[in-house]
Amino acid sequence: MNFSEPFKLSGLLGRFSPDGKCLASCVQYRLVVRDVNTLQILQLYTCLDQIQYIEWSSDSLFILCAMYKRGVVQVWSLEQPDWHCKIDEGSAGLVASCWSPDGRHILNTTEFHSLGQGRADSRSSARDVLFLTSRDFSSSRVLELDGSSKVLPCSEPACVVQERGASGGVAGQLRITVWSLCTKSVSYIKYPKACQQGVAFTKDGRYMAVAERRDCKDFISIFVCSDWQLLRHFDTETQDLFGIEWAPNGCVLAVWDTCLEYKILLYSLDGRLLSTYRAYEWSLGIKSIAWSPSSQFLAIGSYDEKVRILNHVTWKKITEFEHPATIANTKTIVYKEVEKSPSVETERLSFPPPRALASSLFSTQSKYDVSQVPVSLQYIKPAADRANPKMGIGMLAFSPDNCFLATKNDNIPNAVWIWDIQKLKLFVVLEQLCAIQSFQWDPRQPRLAVCTGNSKVYFWSPAGCVSVQVPGEGDFQIVSLSWHASGDSMVLLSKENFCVCYLEREEVK
Structure with a gap:
């Protein structure tokens, strides 16, 4: 690397x-x-x-x-x-x-x-x-x-x-x-609606869906992108539509309501309502959603710290994933990041050391240990008197092979949860020293890259976990990352700098 x-x-x-x-x-x-x-x-x-x-x-x-x-x-x-x-x-x-x-x-x-x-x-x-x-x-x-x-x-x-x-x-x-x-x-x-995710294109680029608001009601308009002609226009059964997203196959449009009401509606390309799903009432609702690459599953993250999985046949819930503060299942692997001191042969070390080496010497390095269950994770109680509380499932993403789902519960900001979709159970938990800033799957294989606002990038695959220190002068605090389409490199972003991480061919395979 x-x-x-x-x-x-x-x-x-x-x-x-x-x-x-x-x-x-x-x-x-x-x-x-x-x-x-x-x-x-x-x-x-x-x-x-x-x-x-x-x-x-x-x-x-x-x-x-x-x-x-x-x-x-x-x-x-x-x-x-x-x-x-x-x-x-x-x-x-x-x-x-x-x-x-x-x-x-x-x-x-x-x-x-x-x-x-x-x-x-x-x-x-x-x-x-x-x-x-x-x-x-x-x-x-x-x-x-x-x-x-x-x-x-x-x-x-x-x-x-x-x-x-x-x-x-x-x-x-x-x-x-x-x-x-x-x-x-x-x-x-x-009349496009002022919402976080109000415009969505199908993956093949043929159609565009636009959320609209007029006369205090929500609507969806579907346009043909080749000539921008209106294909379908229909109203939605939402109080205050918050977002829309096409399934990867372009056949189903997911429409979800404001966080004040748990409701997600699924429409066909011709505007037919296929299904409506509501998990509960009278509490904060949906916070995030993610389609599986195969369009077979729809993951819904909510403020009650759970992820619910809907199937594409009946659009009913097939399971729900809880995110408790204590991991007790002995079949779940918990990787805990721990600090370690840099090992340098002092007899070969020149003084003063080169600036790049000095930076790595005095920076905190880390590794992963496998924790024995039960494991108690750091849990943060959100402030009830503030808008947009730090609670619930704020991030979730499927692996490109549909085998895994990565999630983050904002109440437990230092942990990444990785679920086995084939077995519908928790597989791995990564417990970090710092709060998770971003994670993203390798587009070519089930490998997850994670950053936590420090100068390290973390990788998980079914083979295990690794913590990698980014070399260089100064404190390079990675707050976002993005994979190259080939999966053999990625760009690491801080607030003032960026660098590119190149993975060896053996690592890519």
Whole structure:
């Protein structure tokens, strides 16, 4: 296992490209694209303001950079560095931005205010769109906006098109604008709901579901992504819809209600209600969900510190996993992280030692011991008088082979629970010294990577556990991580830096 040197980073913005060839990272207002294998800089782009979000297009040819505070989205091309696109939402207020599955449309969610009809005052909610095109784009191209368009003659390869007095404004209302990079056309989706997970695409990229809110009721609209035509529109039996997520096979849409009410509804692609599941009433409900890669199981994590598994045949509960503070089952393996002193042959150690070696000498190293059950885990009682209490199942993820489910109970922040899905029982518990920040499965095999906000990365597989110290100067506190699609490397992110961990081929196999 090898580690790269650390590189500067801001906003935890480090992303592998979908084709696995590039790694994009942000430093304030600069976007840096590196070769994955050599980490040599391939492209360096300068944005108008500090970047708050980045996303690769599905074909890895474009990168979207969103600057929410400024209301601007900039798109950069890897093939044509002299081409880029800028979308300025102006005073509309940019809330979110993402790619469509085809990588040629951008969906901007904006919060706009009431607009006067036909007003051309620059102080109104105007939308300015600036396309800086390469020479193969004709300056006579137009951007169609609500059926009207303007062509501005320009000697330079740039066109500016402004939209004034758009219709249908209501103060504080959201709207999704679909921008086409190919035709420069614009489509609108009204009434999207302001919720954490209100837009979802099927895995094959054919359909998009949008949660909507109008007249104090929740709705779902399903669109065909090829032409953005409405396929289905139906209301949902929710009090205050919180999120939506497609099954990996794209046949079932899960819709769940606010945390104040435990309810999850399952709809078919044509809008039929397949099933409704409610585990209990009069208490905080659903906190997280996860589909298995095969779409056979739906795991539902809730505030009562349990995970319930639904099957895809009857959509009934087949089991529930509890997360008690005491592990008593003798068949459950508990790996406990313990500190250990670094072992160095002092007679071979030069003084003063090299800076990198000195850092590893005085940093706390750790290893795993197998604890004898029963084991009592550190349990934290949440503050009852605060919003979003640290309680319940906040993280859960299936392994790529559908064999394991990893979960985290926020009441027991230092533990990762790994469940055997074939036997429907608890298999392993990882008890860490620090609170779990993030975990993610290797996309190629059942191997889990975990970080806890220190300079170590932890790996679990059915063969066992290992704690790996990230070498280097200073304190590299890993708060997030992401696997490469091949499973042979991963990017480790801290608040100010990132590095790449390369696994040996033997380790990958």
